[in-house]
Amino acid sequence: MKEIVVISGKGGTGKTSITASFAYLGGKDVVVADCDVDAADMHLLLQPDFAKSEDFYSGEIAEINQNDCIKCGKCKDVCRFNAVSIINQQYIINSLNCEGCGYCARVCPTNAITMEEQNVGQLHISNTKVGNTMVHARLGIGADNSGKLVAKVKNEAKQIAEKNNKDFIIIDGSPGVGCPVVSSLSGADFVVLVTEPTVSGLHDLKRVYKLVKKFKIEAGCIINKSDLNTQVFIEIKEFLKKENIVYIAGVPYDETFTKAMTVGQTIVEYGESNLKDIITESWEKIKQIID
């Protein structure tokens, strides 16, 4: 079983559309994991049935029981996150600022502060319209710990893949280089970097690849909107060569990409287009590389 992670550094490069196409092509051989839990969109293309759902708890937030509070102010003194305010002579926790460290609860002389576990989202295990199993999640608004939810989504997908002898896990990662991305990368066999020939695309590709290198994972790259800017396209190819990243394919700028999404389809399902062949060949190429 091989784990393939699709990331991009920069958002909006076509990462999810391409990942969903791979999921479509892989069909029953594949377990799909949507690890972009902040803005999970893959379900819009793969139409999962939400067969099984569970709440996900992570982290805590302090709560002050006003009956026990003697207003000594120790909680406010120790809090490094400005989460304790005095409103109408009462000590109140601002839950948006609270990091859940529990320091205040520890120093409260009357045990007036309790730490409440937070329901930060839901995890879903579904069957998609293509017949693959999909693990996805929905992080609660403003919730912390998306790295942990990502890890949970991945582990769940891994277990399902192992139990059912699936060949691949395909993971849609999140943008950026922070904790959710680190979580998606750990344990992967191959990384697909989706970028675009724009100054931002290249800039972000370089940063996210620095991270990939730390994990020592083999990588390949798909350049979306490849004909948008020839100069930057060449620079990206030079970067790939220098870093020994496999150039998988260039996908030309084509509004079919968006049109397919608008009707809830992956690119490979949507009519006849040049894009369809390129994405299909890319998937074959990736399978060859990691075999």
Next chain:
Amino acid sequence: MKIAIASGKGGTGKTTLSTNLAAYISENKNVVLCDLDVEEPNSGLFIKGELIHKEDKFKMVPKWEQDKCTLCGLCQEACNFNAIIKLDTQIMVFPELCHSCYACSELCPTSALPMIPEKMGELSHFQLGKISFVESRLDVGREQAVPLISQTIEYVEKHIIDNTIELYDSPPGTSCPVIEATKDADFVILITEPTPFGFHDVKLAIETMKKLGKEFGVVVNRYGIGNDDVVTYCKDNEIPVLAKIPNDRFIAELYSRGELIYPKVPEVKQQLKNICDYILKLKEAKGV
């Protein structure tokens, strides 16, 4: 007046809007542009000023001092983030898990865990005409964006004179980094594209802003592609649509080269003017 530019979905045009709006406003007024997308900061590719200040940014993490430690284990018990582990003969600290709450350090009976600064990124401050541009970049390998975002906002508040329009280019998503970037804003501009992904994610962003109690408006980018769902939704829910930026390959090409859009596309300039008028009216009404 603090204005955050956020999106939910990545790649919908936050940076394009932030940089073009900053440049447009700066034709007449002082303006601050602050890039809070510290994981992948891009505003600096479009706004290149003269560097006037640069500093390393640190977060505080505990450092184990073996000679003072009695291996009582209180630190491990105090840490809610598993950032500190007591083994048989030593204490291990995992800085990436540490939230700098100081509990282990201050509760340690023998002061064996002093807090020391650890570099997490860099802040740079540039000046270009009337634009003060501040950006921070998280060192690759550092996982927590939130402390760097909050320190960057602190820097802006300390160094920028009052009564200026401050534009904050925020990170994508709806989780902790976005909350940190938008929670002190007087107004939030949510930029999206009229596609199912854009629509889905902007609804999450709207829900987030409602939960934060923020006043906000929507800008539709790549208008003309996809469908009408975003605009209809905003209309039905009485959410102001501040501007519609047309879908145009020429705009994408300008962006790809790191160029500003509005000097070359009059329609975009008009849309920026609409946003600007809206902001100025709001500024006057709020007195900020």
